Amino acid sequence: MPDQKPPANVHRCTIKNLPLEHGVLGEITVEGENAAQCIDQIVRLLKRKSRPRKSGRGAPPPTSPTDFLDAAIERYISDLTRRKVGLTYIQLHRQTLGIMLAVIGNKSLASVTGDDVRRTLDSFKFWPKNARRIPAMKELSFAEILDIGKRLTPPPINAETYNNHVRRLNAFFNTQEDADRSFRSPAQGIAKEINTSTAIKSRRPLSASDLEKIFEIEAYSKWSKDKPHRWWGPLLALYTGARVSEIAQLRTTDIHTVDGVSCICIQVTTTGQRLKNGSSIRAIPIAQPLLDANFLTYVDEVRATGQDRLFPHLPLSVTVKDGEAYVNGYGSTLVQQFSRYIKKHGFKKGIGSHVFRHTFATNLTKEKVRAVQIAALTGHTVVGAPSESVSVPGLLSYIDRGMCPPELRACAETLSKFYPGIEIPVYTPGQFAKALSRKSKFHK
Missing domain, CATH: 1.10.443 (hpI Integrase; Chain A)
Structure with missing residues (x-):
């Protein structure tokens, strides 16, 4: 039989794009005299079910793959600060992750792909050396500094510098994976360090x-x-x-x-x-x-x-x-x-x-x-x-x-x-x- 329209006296309530702890619920429609009350009860039940279970270990809520990149980065930097690591260590992680955000844009963690990681790795060569120490660049955004770097002739990126960027990217994505096992690091198999075992070391020992x-x-x-x-x-x-x-x-x-x-x-x-x-x-x-x-x-x-x-x-x-x-x-x-x-x-x-x-x-x-x-x-x-x-x-x-x-x-x-x-x-x-x-x- 073809769908029939409900009688005019039947109440209908619809809720769309309901944000929950681990995602977004598309659409729910309820018909009947108590439609509004039913919707309210359903919403309360779903939100209660989606809350993270309390643990005696005080585990933090897992990272959601629907989280956007900028929020995940800020949370990661906040966790580094809480661990009382050095300021330089934090600033370097913020720089690497800020470059990634400028290159691939602010998207959900789940939508970051291996190609995004590749684009980020290719962009590190455009970051001017000691950019944040250059007075004219101190107040510029990551994207603006990268644009300046792309207009210059980039020198070959130092292998050690490149490897440091790779380590920071892997550390960030591995942390997200640890927080939510349904998330897989897009850097796996891609963000690999350069083998420097045969490279000429610039550092020399002191002679007598x-x-x-x-x-x-x-x-x-x-x-x-x-x-x-x-x-x-x-x-x-x-x-x-x-x-x-x-x-x-x-x-x-x-x-x-x-x-x-x-x-x-x-x-x-x-x-x-x-x-x-x-x-x-x-x-x-x-x-x-x-x-x-x-x-x-x-x-x-x-x-x-x-x-x-x-x-x-x-x-x-x-x-x-x-x-x-x-x-x-x-x-x-x-x-x-x-x-x-x-x-x-x-x-x-x-x-x-x-x-x-x-x-x-x-x-x-x-x-x-x-x-x-x-x-x-x-x-x-x-x-x-x-x-x-x-x-x-x-x-x-x-x-x-x-x-x-x-x-x-x-x-x-x-x-x-x-x-x-x-x-x-x-x-x-x-x-x-x-x-x-x-x-x-x-x-x-």
């Missing part, structure tokens, strides 16, 4: 003549006068391969001697200390040249002041932006001070304190030391190596009990093969007595 220039006793003593962190920071960086941020945050309780082996424990034991990742937790034997240069004497002098921080004159650097405080760590000041120092001694721009870490690893490699053994000292992760052979946080529990595990002695044997080709300056007991007596200048 470079080190002699840095540690020339007269200039070095003058630069580090009344500032213990300047004296010991570069020396520790040279002989441990540790990051300056790890050295700057050390406490006297991180220095141990067990069974005749003195070591520095890289760990987090209090507020303000931070590590890059799990592999960063490690124990580094103190090289004999540092012991001969009276490093432990300095440690005892700091302990005598009642201060726990090994370098109490270094402040905890914090950046405040848009009402949020971002902790930079204790190392920022020392990095800046050392950078200015070596520039005055003729070193080119781009060479800083991190070059000690590169020098340390390169010299050990020349001595035929395996990557896994070097990583145990530097806190790197070796791809394809058993995790327990690299990450050795278990050493710390032995050290806390006053025991020296065989792994620590193996690390000491590895370290004994490192020789940078110079004799380092020796610390004079009491050299920083004046600085250590000014407790008002100490930072927590």
Whole structure:
């Protein structure tokens, strides 16, 4: 039979495009005297059913594939901020994701395709170097900056820069996938890093003549006068391969001697200390040249002041932006001070304190030391190596009990093969007595 129109006295209610937690309901029509009440009950029931179930773990509601890209990006950046990661880290993620948004437009997550990802990857070459530091570009949108970049002759994009963009894209989409298992990352199989294993590295280790220039006793003593962190920071960086941020945050309780082996424990034991990742937790034997240069004497002098921080004159650097405080760590000041120092001694721009870490690893490699053994000292992760052979946080529990595990002695044997080709300056007991007596200048 053909459809018949309802009688004029029959009530009809229709609702269209009802937004729910996980999507949009197209259309519902109800006829009858109580149509309006029925519609109201149906809407209440659907909304109640679509709410995320409460969990004892307090899990956040899953990301909906119908969410638009700009909202998902803002939520992702907000989560990074909540994790208390560094400001630079957040700004770089915002830049990568902002470029993607400018290239493919604001669309729902579910509609982002592999071709969108490809277009984004191809666009990174048009982003001018340090664009946000150029006064004329500071207030421009991502799209406007890309338009300017497209009118210029783009230089070949640095492989490391490209790979960093790829990592950020993958991290963003993987997070969305973790939040909603019905969503599949459009970057899978597409956003791959460039293999740089055979690329020529621009970073070179310091030569013996470079080190002699840095540690020339007269200039070095003058630069580090009344500032213990300047004296010991570069020396520790040279002989441990540790990051300056790890050295700057050390406490006297991180220095141990067990069974005749003195070591520095890289760990987090209090507020303000931070590590890059799990592999960063490690124990580094103190090289004999540092012991001969009276490093432990300095440690005892700091302990005598009642201060726990090994370098109490270094402040905890914090950046405040848009009402949020971002902790930079204790190392920022020392990095800046050392950078200015070596520039005055003729070193080119781009060479800083991190070059000690590169020098340390390169010299050990020349001595035929395996990557896994070097990583145990530097806190790197070796791809394809058993995790327990690299990450050795278990050493710390032995050290806390006053025991020296065989792994620590193996690390000491590895370290004994490192020789940078110079004799380092020796610390004079009491050299920083004046600085250590000014407790008002100490930072927590």
